[in-house]
Amino acid sequence: MDAGMAFDLGRCYSCVARRTGLCSVLSDNALMRFKKIAHRRRYAAGEHIFSGEEQTDFFASVCSGVVKLTKVLFDGRQQVVGLLLAPDTVGRICRKRSPYFAEAATDVELCCFPHGSFEQMLDGVPELKQRLLEQTLDELDSARDWMVLLGRKTAEERVASLFLMLATRANCSDYSEQIQRDSLGLDLHLKRQEIGDFLGLSYETVCRQITALKKKGLIEQPGRRRFRIPDTEALTRTAG
Amino acid sequence: MDAGMAFDLGRCYSCVARRTGLCSVLSDNALMRFKKIAHRRRYAAGEHIFSGEEQTDFFASVCSGVVKLTKVLFDGRQQVVGLLLAPDTVGRICRKRSPYFAEAATDVELCCFPHGSFEQMLDGVPELKQRLLEQTLDELDSARDWMVLLGRKTAEERVASLFLMLATRANCSDYSEQIQRDSLGLDLHLKRQEIGDFLGLSYETVCRQITALKKKGLIEQPGRRRFRIPDTEALTRTAG
DNA sequence: CGAGACATTGAGTAGGTTCAAAGACCGTGG
DNA sequence: CCACGGTCTTTGAACCTACTCAATGTCTCG
Structure with a gap:
């Protein structure tokens, strides 16, 4: 079976990421190429997606469900540092500094891009990198709003x-x-x-x-x- | 006087941003062009740099000193949401969503880039955008570490x-x-x-x-x- | 129907806030 | 040079919010 066909082409047209997320900036042509490297993955509620320790091999868009990012202190105290809803992205690019856990808070559907080919796409499609930067800035804003909540x-x-x-x-x-x-x-x-x-x-x-x-x-x-x-x-x- | 000469060329060679910050990824040539659009600006401790309300017209690297980002609740409760040391960057690119105040916590020296020409540089120099993305991701990591501190x-x-x-x-x-x-x-x-x-x-x-x-x-x-x-x-x- | 997980409610406690007063430091002006 | 005023820091005491511990209630699923 052709690897490119493993991903149902029709899905993109009803996907939140295509409407308002990472894929919204792609031309039809670029979307085609993007599809080829992507694959869907499902997680049941409570399922572990990745932890900061292990090498994450993919970057992903959340298509449905809620992903919970948590950090844990030595004695078990936990802090949720992010709730990711569609069409947020999950996964670490560039070097990872401080590890955290990603877990499916509900049933979750991810659209995963293997690291290597994703970064290749990033370099080849400027709008994609621009969009990723914007989403990261938005996440930073959210995190700072949350700091106000937690602190005050x-x-x-x-x-x-x-x-x-x-x-x-x-x-x-x-x-x-x-x-x-x-x-x-x-x-x-x-x-x-x-x-x-x-x-x-x-x-x-x-x-x-x-x-x-x-x-x-x-x-x-x-x-x-x-x-x-x-x-x-x-x-x-x-x-x- | 030539506008390009308003900025002392020698400064870059001893600048933290050039060594480990945003400018570290620039070729000598690109640095030259970058210099032309930049200008230094000093703030005394306690001085206001910008608030989220007003339109910020520049993006900047911190060259020395500490910049404090704060958010304020309706009744005056404050939360510092970021401490920026050299060679961090300060200023909003893309749309601004949630406003905060930037203030000089110590005497501060910024290297300011006007919005328009900075974004032009960003589009023209891929390494620069890459670097900005990395620094933003680092800031996001820091913010999340801080969330653990504030929450737990x-x-x-x-x-x-x-x-x-x-x-x-x-x-x-x-x-x-x-x-x-x-x-x-x-x-x-x-x-x-x-x-x-x-x-x-x-x-x-x-x-x-x-x-x-x-x-x-x-x-x-x-x-x-x-x-x-x-x-x-x-x-x-x-x-x- | 019973077991397990999750939610609710109560009572006592503790960590951090608030209010208050005194002390240290610094720049200014007589 | 020293007194003065303002700002910042330190320390104490009372209080309060949220935590901990514990018991009970509710829902779901085998």
Whole structure:
């Protein structure tokens, strides 16, 4: 079987990365070449994607699902340092300095590019490198926003910020439910423990604050994992 | 007077950016062209460099001194989201999303590139864009390390981490005092308040922890602003 | 239906903040 | 040269937020 055919050509046309991610800057022609080096890979929720120790052999676009990047202290304390949703990218290019773990927080679908051929593409297609730079700058901005949250916000503000962030991303990148601007919905796939590790809180505190926000009417929970933000403005105010 | 001569040609040869920063990837020829668009700019300690609100018209390399990037919450709470030492870069390229303030934490010397001509250079010199990407990735790594500190470390660990970080940077980038590996020195130009804003602590707590570390013999203070780390290993252990 | 994983809630504690006061340093001007 | 004022630092005491420990409740899946 031809290696280039292992990847279903039709997929790109419905892919988030093609619409708004890394692949959005590619000409049809460049996309063709890009397809040839790429392959899809699926991970079940909880599955390990890579750790900083081992040599990562690919760079990837997130096509669906949530990838969690964590760092661990010697005694087991964890900090989530990034949540990657489609069409974010994952993997290290250039030298790696500080190792972290990448794990599928939900079922995840990645579009993987082997290191060698990806860097070749990068050098050959300037728009691609430009786009990668832009996405990296965006990630840096997000990381800095998160530093403010971790360094200076109260527990309530942190939890409110998380809901706001997830709702915004869910409603921006998806074409779905753009209907009502002031009432956003989101599916919360993260466990309390994971939320705590992201917000720098214990999972009990996360619990209490979610309960508190529900009592205040700032968030609603119509389903098991489904949440609704009736008044975005109000939640933004309590998020700081 | 020729605009190109406004910038002293000799400076590049002793510049940190040329040795290990953005300019290190440039050929002599490209450096010549780069010089023509650059101009030096000095800021006194405490001076405002730019805020996210106003349109920044330049991108710059830090040649000497420390630049502090801060974000401010509605009620005045501050978080330092980055400390830039030579040969880091400062300024926003591409779209700006979340505004922050850049301020000179010490006397600072910048090598500024006007936006337009800098982006032109970027497109014309692939190594430059590559280098910028690498530096951005490094900054992202640093930011994520800091997220671990802010989210999960104790006050003592935070302060120890800061001393370690500053000492490492001071002794790596400078050619000075590479003498003893296990005894690093550093000059602390930041105020307690600024350290607190960086570490997500109150300045009183910073004070107490510095005192505690001195009592434990993990740091020494031979001069007003001068600190010495007698045993790097030991401090690393208490830094987590 | 029972086991295991996850979520919730309560009670006590601790680490860090806040408020307050005193001390050190520095530049300025009489 | 020294007194003065301002800024920054240090230290103490009370308080509070979030953590820890522990028990109970809930959901899912075999």
